[in-house]
Amino acid sequence: MVAHARTPSSSILLILALYFLQGMNLGITSSIPLFLIAHGATWKDRGTFNFAFYPFSLKLIWAPLIDALYVKRFGRRKSWLIPIQLSAAVILLFLSFYVESFIENLRTILLAVIFFAIVVLTATQDICVDGLAISLFTATNPQWTSTSQTVGQTMGRFMGSSFLLTFESANFTNRFIREPLSITPKESGLFSLQQFVRFAALAFLIVTTCLIFFFREKENLPIVDDEETESLSLTETYLSIFKLFKKKCIQQLTLVSLLAPMGIIAVNYMTPLALLNQGVPRENLALVNIPVTLVAIVAPLAIRHTESPLRWFAGSYIAYIITGIPIAAYVYYTPSMISTSYYYPILILLLACNEFCNALRFSAQIGFFAAISEPRIGGTYMTLLVTLHNAGFAIHSSIVLYIANWLPKNYDFVIATGACTIIGIIWLGFSFRTLKRLQEIPTHEWYLLPMQHSDDTVKSNEQGPSDHRASLMADE
Template sequence: MKTKTVPLKSILLLLILYILQGVIIGFILAIPLYLDSRGAKWQEQGTFNFVFYPFSLKLAWAPIIDAVYISRFGRRKTWLIPIQFLLGIILFILSFYLTTLIEELKIKMLTCIFFLVYFLLASQDICVDSWALTLLTNYNLQWASTCQTVGQTFGRFIGFTILMTFESASFTNRFIRKPFSLSEKSYGLFTIDQFIRFWAIAFLLVSFCIALFKKEKHNDNHLNLCQTYLSIFQLFKKKCVRQLALLFLLSPIGYAATYAMTNLVLKKYGVPKESLGLLGIPLIFVKILIPFCITQTNRPLTWYNRAYLPRLFMCILIGIYIYFTPYILFQWYFYPILTCLFILNESLIYLMLVSRVGFYARISDPCIGGTYITLLSMLGNLGASLTSSAVLYIAEWIKPDRLAYPLLVGICFLLGCLWLIMQYRTVLRLQALPIEKWHLSSMTIVSDDINEEPPETGFKEEEERRNMTDGVIRDQSME
């Protein structure tokens, strides 16, 4: 089979858009720490937490972005360009007032502003996810998942870790100014205002370049707004979609305790939060490299299956090691071993994540691309949220407290094994379904060769070629 060239321009465009999105998400995740340094109470932190809700509710307006657009301008650019320009303008204006709002603890004002920013980011995410389906149509759609994971991860690293590190006066004075014999300052390499102003300008420049230089392929959506909303219910009429929804709603139960409780238990056992932050630095490289390992896969759900059992065993190893943390916390080998365990676990997490999101991209109907991917992503995130909440509530009932973590890790391991036994064949069957089975209509788009024909067809044609070759050889022998 002839290998298709990688669409570097499309991949670069998607990476830039996802990085911009990730930077602002990481930046907003850092705001509660700045509020805490100014003495914000738990109730005030809880009020600010409302800014994160738009990503969980974006299915409500995803059909609007899919169905309403200006054909001449481009189906995705109709929404993407105004959204990004608006984000850039809001962030640029905010950069002149942000420090004052934080110092004066204007919680309600900050919540309203960042709720609007997060709403625009969620809308931008719908546009970019759905645009990726058409940008990468003639290539392996696994690249859509890779671009999203790598871009958002790198962006969050910049928006959170880089900001928190180099905005800090103490870190900059100790590790940058002092080694270079520079005078100490009361601020870091940059202020939070300068940081957000720089990325506001980046949003405006990228939006201007896309509007001016990037032409979107003509793509007519034959569904009106009402039909696009009804398509959500039509999708759930499909047995395969219902099975996939149940699959991803229940699969997180196997690692729910490790996912929800590990950092909390480590902090309870005396591990400083600064150390937990440093542990996350080597994980960034894992999160960026792992997605590239399966860009050429044609069976993402198979990889999801393969990584599930090893991840369950990693949960057990991490649970055992953390159980003995009070006895080995101050030994020289504690952090190196813990880092290695986290790296292995994070590798499996991102292998499963990229496989799952890649499968979403492969089966989503471009006719309602934004709505379809948003629906599937919401189901996956909902499964993780529900199982994590259930584990944390149950942990309150287990006495003594020290037994809660290892006991729940063990129970989740058994439930995960049970899930794998019951759903293993279902996963393989869903993976083998033709792409058109997942679409609203029987019409399919031009896609990569794997999407266009079932695996069995390829085997049959290969067998026919072998038979023809054998026949020629036999004829030549008879001659």
């Protein structure tokens, strides 16, 4: 077996930092509904705000612009990353002065519009970072793209959600920080929401400054028949999307990405809100998420050298569904158990097991996407695949949340979880052979670029840099 070339630590740290910024933005966005619920928002309001996440499902529309239009002297990815991250910093800074007022007055639609703009920038940054990660990791270990994304985004989401919710809470800060240090209790937490949003703006400015002065991007193009290929024009890049959809393997993968979320939407989206509705304090929920997040960060490292990402996806998918069943039951009986000493330890255990399976599922699926993406159009190709993944979640989440609003209040989460579980098991039963078949397709058959070799599979790519993989990046 051919050994992997060593992946530079500096490349890993850079991608981790950029994905961390994404995660922090998404974490803040996902925390807003919890603040809204504290002020009386309904499931309908939550469904309305959920539209703020839709840009991640629409980013394919402008992804070819990122691949085709750039200043060569400045760098293909830096040409976009710099203005995008500076714009995000400006919007976050502006928002920090008004966000608390908007929440108190339940300005749900206005908040959805503002965060829609923030997520548009975050989604665009994601296109750039995906393309950059593919360029940096293709010749060494494509799975690092998925691992870096999962770890970086998870850490960022932790900062923007659990960390924010915990230390913004006056109850938590007074009880566990001020009281032990004999500090006078206050009506506010260690910091406010507006201060944290301001901190996020500062983080964007710092990372962007470092990106400007300390990172030099190299233009790497695929090599075919010992000749370097030309970059695609904007028109050619857009046409590449339609050409990809003509491939039967892409069509099958599209169905997998759009239909798979049906079985996991309820547990994935409704669990935190259901716990809040059952009386779990917001700050306690944030504390529970700390060990759960640590598990989610460690999980992707277990498959960073996997040889069969889609087999891991299938196994972790069914495990994620199964571990959601006891969570639904536990949430239902929360009011009668929440005052006991064993409630939170068991809740942490259940959520940690569930999140471990979810992190494996996500990392395996994104790792497969990275392994089959053609570096020449890496941003567009990866965006196409991830957009299909996000579209499935966005569509099904809105449907489930709106339906949940009409279910009996005491049973909404249990009914939704049960229905999704049955649908997910049925879907996986019908799709398992398709997943196995997609895993065995030679990697070059996923490319638009004509290749010389015909015996390379995704599996062989993950064992070591194969001949055609090694030829894709010039002087990496």
